[in-house]
Amino acid sequence: MSRLASIYICQSCGAQTRQFFGRCSNCGDWNSIVEQAVSSVNSKSNQRKPHSFKDPRPQLSEPIGALKEKALDRLTSGYGEFDRVLGGGLVPGSLVLVGGDPGIGKSTLLLQSATTMALQQSVLYVSAEESAQQVRLRWKRLQGPESNLQLLAETSLELVLQELEALQPAVAIIDSIQALHDEHLSGAPGSVGQVRECSSALQRLAKQQNTSLLLVGHVTKEGMLAGPKVLEHLVDVVLTFEGDRYASHRLLRAVKNRYGATHELGIFEMQGNGLIEVTNPSEIFLNRKSAAGVATIVACEGNRSLAVDLQALISATTYASPRRTATGVETNRLHQILAVLEKHMGLALSRHDCYLAVAGGLEVEEPAADLGIATAVISSYRDLILPEGTVLIGELGLGGQLRPVGQIQQRLQEAERLGFQRAVFPKGSGLEQMQTEVKLQCFEASNISEALVMALGVDLENDQN
Numbered sequence: 001m002s003r004l005a006s007i008y009i010c011q012s013c014g015a016q017t018r019q020f021f022g023r024c025s026n027c028g029d030w031n032s033i034v035e036q037a038v039s040s041v042n043s044k045s046n047q048r049k050p051h052s053f054k055d056p057r058p059q060l061s062e063p064i065g066a067l068k069e070k071a072l073d074r075l076t077s078g079y080g081e082f083d084r085v086l087g088g089g090l091v092p093g094s095l096v097l098v099g100g101d102p103g104i105g106k107s108t109l110l111l112q113s114a115t116t117m118a119l120q121q122s123v124l125y126v127s128a129e130e131s132a133q134q135v136r137l138r139w140k141r142l143q144g145p146e147s148n149l150q151l152l153a154e155t156s157l158e159l160v161l162q163e164l165e166a167l168q169p170a171v172a173i174i175d176s177i178q179a180l181h182d183e184h185l186s187g188a189p190g191s192v193g194q195v196r197e198c199s200s201a202l203q204r205l206a207k208q209q210n211t212s213l214l215l216v217g218h219v220t221k222e223g224m225l226a227g228p229k230v231l232e233h234l235v236d237v238v239l240t241f242e243g244d245r246y247a248s249h250r251l252l253r254a255v256k257n258r259y260g261a262t263h264e265l266g267i268f269e270m271q272g273n274g275l276i277e278v279t280n281p282s283e284i285f286l287n288r289k290s291a292a293g294v295a296t297i298v299a300c301e302g303n304r305s306l307a308v309d310l311q312a313l314i315s316a317t318t319y320a321s322p323r324r325t326a327t328g329v330e331t332n333r334l335h336q337i338l339a340v341l342e343k344h345m346g347l348a349l350s351r352h353d354c355y356l357a358v359a360g361g362l363e364v365e366e367p368a369a370d371l372g373i374a375t376a377v378i379s380s381y382r383d384l385i386l387p388e389g390t391v392l393i394g395e396l397g398l399g400g401q402l403r404p405v406g407q408i409q410q411r412l413q414e415a416e417r418l419g420f421q422r423a424v425f426p427k428g429s430g431l432e433q434m435q436t437e438v439k440l441q442c443f444e445a446s447n448i449s450e451a452l453v454m455a456l457g458v459d460l461e462n463d464q465n
Contacts, residue, residue: 007035008034008035009033009034009187010024010027010034010192011032012029013029013229014193020033074091075171076117077113077117078113078115078116079113079266079277080277081266081278082109082113082266084265084266085254085265086237086254087259094237095203095235096235096236096237097231097232097235097237098217098241099218100241100242101242104242105250105268106216107138107175107216108138110214111138111144112274115149116144118147118150119147121171122148122150122167122170123149123170125150125152125172125175126152126154126163126173127151127153128153128155128175128176129175131153135151135153136151141273142274150169155189157180157183157202160174161202165205168211171212171213171214172211172212173214175216176217177199177202177216177217177231178190180194181194182194182201190218190226196230196231215235235256236256237254237256237257237259238256238257239252239254247361249267249278250269250270250275251265251267251268253301263301263302264301269284282306282307282308285307285362286307287309287359292380292383292385293312293376293379293380294379295310295372295373295455296308296309296310297364297368297391297393298391298393298414298415299368300366300411305407305411305414307391307418308358308359308360308364309358310329310358310372311356311357311358311376312354312356312376312377312380313355313356313380314352314354315352316352322351322353324338325355325356326355326356327358328361328364329373330365334354334356334373337373337374337396338354340397341378344448345400345448345449345452356373367396368405371395371402371426374452375451375452378452386456387455389422390423390424391420391423392423392424392425392455393408393423394445396448400448401447402427402445402451404428404429408429408430408434412425412442413438416438416440423440423442424454425442425445426445426446427444427446429444443455
């Protein structure tokens, strides 16, 4: 019997050491080093045999211009929102990593998609976390159609690879990659070495037999994908499934996509019989009721435009340091806008608490929301109600000037489709160069003061009472 020794591996970066440390010397993370047992005898009998994939004909290099183009027809996932985020569907031989918080609906989305895809092609669903009976109970609750979906409840990587080689499905789903275990390696399932080797073996097989592979990935408490960073580099597409588990809607985002645009957005709603596509997502983020402190913007997520309500609450405080809280918007961005308003509009916001939230839990990162944030803040501060049917689009500079933003025609068309009548946006946005006529009543402003006069109908610089 070979004598066992121990090494210590960082679960964040994969660095190895012979001694335990509370903090990794490579990446600096605390409490990320885990002990793993390895054999100290390096004999041929103990060496791991690599997975063998039969390919008798070696591939020779040739000029790239002489290569023949192969038509790779994308496979539909059964959901238009899913296909949108993927860039048009699943590419044969691609690896897709789907991550999200526990209980958010990752397994539900992939099981529903697998059931629909199995009506057209062979699909294998590998459940490494649940038994076959548990998956069947969830499938019955989702009221999925009868299809030829193949189900395998297994945690052994060897058996999963054997089933993939024997069945050669068009699509395979692994739920989850952290639950697979390679018996040739030491360490528990989910460790850095296990995740790295299991994903590499699955990638080689998927590329060889042109199988589209979808992997479910866990996330850490910080919201990052668990496992080594090489997992995200290895796959072709990284998707995140977001949302509040206590709310009904879910957001599917593309963080990385080798076959399509990134930062695309798909929207679903969780109901009793599973996830349902949202055909008109702007209705989720709109209240349609005028109130002080509420402003509407049109945000762009990839090629999709969404009308979103911004809600602000300004309240006087007796404390020396007022609170600044933002949900769905970066807090530093809110601080910057408040400073611009106080400097150029003469508003005493430093003596007031400010709370800002994006309706529906959507994350808005683009600067085109600056004008909407500033208007919502002033609307709450002066207790003014924005005229109904008004949208605000524009980036706010430190000097109080408004800067043009991209995709202005697409934003205005979405606002017009939803029934808005007025739009306020920066000068120089190219309104006269738009290819299609916009029927909205458009107001172009060069600075924040002009925009607020057009939006609220009040000159705040001359009316400080």
